[in-house]
Amino acid sequence: MGPKYSSSRENYLKAIFHLQEVHGTVTTNDVASEMQTRPASVTDMLKKLKAQKLLLYEKYKGFKLNTEGRKVALQIIRKHRLWEYFLVEKLRFGWDEVHEMAEELEHISSKKLIDRLDEFLGFPKTDPHGDPIPDSQGRWTLTRQVDLLNLPVNQQAEVSGIGDQSAEILELLNHKHIALGTRLEVKKKFAFDNSIELKIKNQSPVTISEHVAKNVFVKYDD
């Protein structure tokens, strides 16, 4: 048994899925620029995806995935993110160098393989970029993990991980009463040095440097 859909079709499904998350409906030009291809090529593919009953599409109106299309897209996203997690956590790649490799690995067809990989990795909830990983049934927890530099101001969040595990950073965090599970929010970001002012309930505000902020990961529901 080969793959059900070609890599190309899978890439289109994924791109359309991401675009329709933002606006409800998607346009030909959106997809063309997202995928670095030509509008005419997108139209060609739209017809094929519609014929395969993955897409709601009427020409000149916009389009979006139907239930089946979303289901397929979510499985590809699941594969992409699990492979990224594998590359970072097991093969020690940097989070900034795994995307291209995952772009290929996401097209490996075996569902059993990806479920075993998920298990091997300990069922991670988010990929190395903090994006949620859908589970085997295509459901996902709407919790995003980001470092403190990328946490929106005034967004309540919970500390879920520390990047650098050195004694030095742990001493510093301990002193500022920041630990796993601590609930906090960012009150201010200073452009001058990218330092950040935090508020923890029942405490006076504390300031941390960019270097520290980059190493504190938090999760929040959106």
Next chain:
Amino acid sequence: MGPKYSSSRENYLKAIFHLQEVHGTVTTNDVASEMQTRPASVTDMLKKLKAQKLLLYEKYKGFKLNTEGRKVALQIIRKHRLWEYFLVEKLRFGWDEVHEMAEELEHISSKKLIDRLDEFLGFPKTDPHGDPIPDSQGRWTLTRQVDLLNLPVNQQAEVSGIGDQSAEILELLNHKHIALGTRLEVKKKFAFDNSIELKIKNQSPVTISEHVAKNVFVKYDD
């Protein structure tokens, strides 16, 4: 950067490599039957591989890979076998269920990825079927494998690979306590039906048919 060669070209290179290991040169029909395709398709591909300077080929004479072609083929074989090792050792698949998945994974292009995987796996020397894994430079340990029909009588040897990987032969070998790594020697060869009597240390002698003997490969120092 995408892959240098298409999956299809890579599959041809691999098939030609394996076939030329046996006879020095390869024929169109050999490749067609090995790859379950048509002789005409093979000829089409031969022209492309020749144009890409991976193949020594003159029409109606046979053909074989040149140095560059062998180099590329070895890298694909390396990937195939490392992924098989990963699937068995890390994801706990059976050795009889990994081939199809590796057939896809071998086309993932990143060399850095496969070298990191190699390291992660502890630089294994053989895949789950006992076949050698070429190293990063495409070298492999030259363990000359012979099948049991060709193992000299009274020569101690170690089981290093199984040719046919059907569930049926594996069941039979399992019952006779023959597995990868088993040390054994041939005590007698019967000319009547080419059956063979084997001795495994601390066990009573066992007899296997010609058909089985042809599919059990061993290595030995001479």
Next chain:
DNA sequence: AATAAAATTTAGACAAATCTAAAAAAATAT
């Protein structure tokens, strides 16, 4: 050596995915 059989290649077709250039439709500006 001539003929038959087998292997290999060529010719011509097709599907998938892409492109350019032109046409058609929709959106925007006057």
Next chain:
DNA sequence: ATATTTTTTTAGATTTGTCTAAATTTTATT
């Protein structure tokens, strides 16, 4: 409401990999 611009689709080509059927070359047999 018209005219202009932008977006989208169509028409026709190209590349890659595959196929069937026919032609050609090689090999084996009489």
